Amino acid sequence: MDERQITGLVRAAMEVDELEAADSGQPTSDLHPSRHRSSRKWWAMWTTVGAVAALVALVISRPESPPSIVSAKIDWEPVRSADAGLVLTVKCDKPAHLSVIAIDERNERWLLRADKTSDSYDRYILDEVQFTLHRFPRPDSPQSGAPIRNVFLVALSKPASAELLLQIIPDPIVSANSNGDEILDKLSAIEQELQRRFRCSVWRLDVPP
Amino acid sequence: MSIPWAPDLVLADAAESSTTPKPQIQHLVQSVLSRHENASTNLHRRLVEVFQRFWSTRCTDNPELAERLTADTVTEVMQALVSGRYDPTRASFLTFAYAVARRVGLRYGEWKARRREVELSNFSDSEIDDMRTQVPDLELAEMIDAMRSCLQADASAALSPDERYIILGLVHGKTIAQLSTNLAMSLDSVHRRKIRALEKLRKCMVKKGFP
Numbered sequence: 001m002d003e004r005q006i007t008g009l010v011r012a013a014m015e016v017d018e019l020e021a022a023d024s025g026q027p028t029s030d031l032h033p034s035r036h037r038s039s040r041k042w043w044a045m046w047t048t049v050g051a052v053a054a055l056v057a058l059v060i061s062r063p064e065s066p067p068s069i070v071s072a073k074i075d076w077e078p079v080r081s082a083d084a085g086l087v088l089t090v091k092c093d094k095p096a097h098l099s100v101i102a103i104d105e106r107n108e109r110w111l112l113r114a115d116k117t118s119d120s121y122d123r124y125i126l127d128e129v130q131f132t133l134h135r136f137p138r139p140d141s142p143q144s145g146a147p148i149r150n151v152f153l154v155a156l157s158k159p160a161s162a163e164l165l166l167q168i169i170p171d172p173i174v175s176a177n178s179n180g181d182e183i184l185d186k187l188s189a190i191e192q193e194l195q196r197r198f199r200c201s202v203w204r205l206d207v208p209p
Numbered sequence: 210m211s212i213p214w215a216p217d218l219v220l221a222d223a224a225e226s227s228t229t230p231k232p233q234i235q236h237l238v239q240s241v242l243s244r245h246e247n248a249s250t251n252l253h254r255r256l257v258e259v260f261q262r263f264w265s266t267r268c269t270d271n272p273e274l275a276e277r278l279t280a281d282t283v284t285e286v287m288q289a290l291v292s293g294r295y296d297p298t299r300a301s302f303l304t305f306a307y308a309v310a311r312r313v314g315l316r317y318g319e320w321k322a323r324r325r326e327v328e329l330s331n332f333s334d335s336e337i338d339d340m341r342t343q344v345p346d347l348e349l350a351e352m353i354d355a356m357r358s359c360l361q362a363d364a365s366a367a368l369s370p371d372e373r374y375i376i377l378g379l380v381h382g383k384t385i386a387q388l389s390t391n392l393a394m395s396l397d398s399v400h401r402r403k404i405r406a407l408e409k410l411r412k413c414m415v416k417k418g419f420p
Binding site for chain 2: 001005006009010011012013014015017018020022023084094176
């Protein structure tokens with residue numbers, strides 16, 4: 001049976017299909033291709049491709065939500081290298097670059113990048129970190145160092161430049177003759193400014209006595 | 210055109226549409242073969258209805274010809290039936306009736322061609338083949354039914370949707386280029402699918418005893 005015979009029989013099969021449809025009053029069966037059917041297929045294909053492309057574009061263009069600090073605590077605990085130390089435990093909802101800015105009793109600010117406080121935090125892209133802020137003044141701390149009074153925790157998706165962080169926090173944060181309320185106001189202002197500039201999660205912790 | 214066993218009113222009644230469910234045409238055929246009363250009249254009316262539509266869609270500019278071909282077809286189908294030339298075990302009745310209609314149409318075309326009123330190029334290759342080979346109606350009906358079975362989605366030929374679309378499209382006179390555009394495929398892809406589909410159908414027909 002050659003191509004001509006086969007196509008002749010296919011045509012006949014289609015015509016019988018028409019005849020049956022005419023007899024039964026039903027539309028012809030799927031033996032009849034139509035442009036509409038093909039067009040539907042065409043549109044179905046492009047709709048699928050379009051939907052996938054839009055989804056991919058959405059995923060690519062969607063700004064990554066910044067990490068948030070879920071919990072943080074700071075407390076005095078005995079440490080091996082010193083008689084006591086401030087142990088800071090921070091938990092984020094996703095890996096974060098954590099910056100720690102300490103304010104000492106003399107209202108001076110210290111930028112303590114978590115990666116620099118200990119070798120174990122050198123990558124500091126962690127969703128949970130615990131590190132120790134040694135009692136000030138530490139042996140290796142600047143001579144002007146004084147006990148820490150407050151700590152700012154800044155969780156960022158990308159490391160922030162130290163320069164940028166320090167621009168926001170003046171040093172000292174307040175003038176020497178400022179009273180307690182002025183210091184608190186300044187700490188609140190710094191917290192808000194950090195949040196505004198970095199659109200990030202900022203926590204302020206008061207060091208317990 | 211005379212229709213020996215049908216009163217003239219049959220053609221007039223053919224256009225009437227019945228609101229009651231129609232009996233299966235195969236049942237009407239069985240009734241005729243069992244010589245039930247009025248069975249021939251009922252089947253005749255039904256065939257006229259069907260073939261009037263069939264021929265009128267093919268002779269849109271010549272309703273007289275459509276009527277003549279309808280009458281010839283119905284007459285020959287009924288004659289074949291009562292003379293025992295139709296075997297219900299070999300082909301469905303409508304397929305058989307179609308084979309008869311096809312022969313009637315080709316005979317008319319051949320007659321017109323002999324009178325040089327139409328060119329043979331107006332006919333498809335397979336129609337010209339049929340004119341030359343004169344396949345008996347029942348045998349042709351059997352082959353058509355076999356092909357219909359092969360074209361079913363769950364048949365052994367199991368054409369893919371694309372292969373099916375291409376084969377049916379070609380039969381409807383679409384070109385490979387048109388199908389390529391419709392299916393958003395390259396010409397080569399369409400051609401490959403066409404060859405594959407033809408091969409599947411050929412194998413299916415061989416399995417059904419039509420090499």
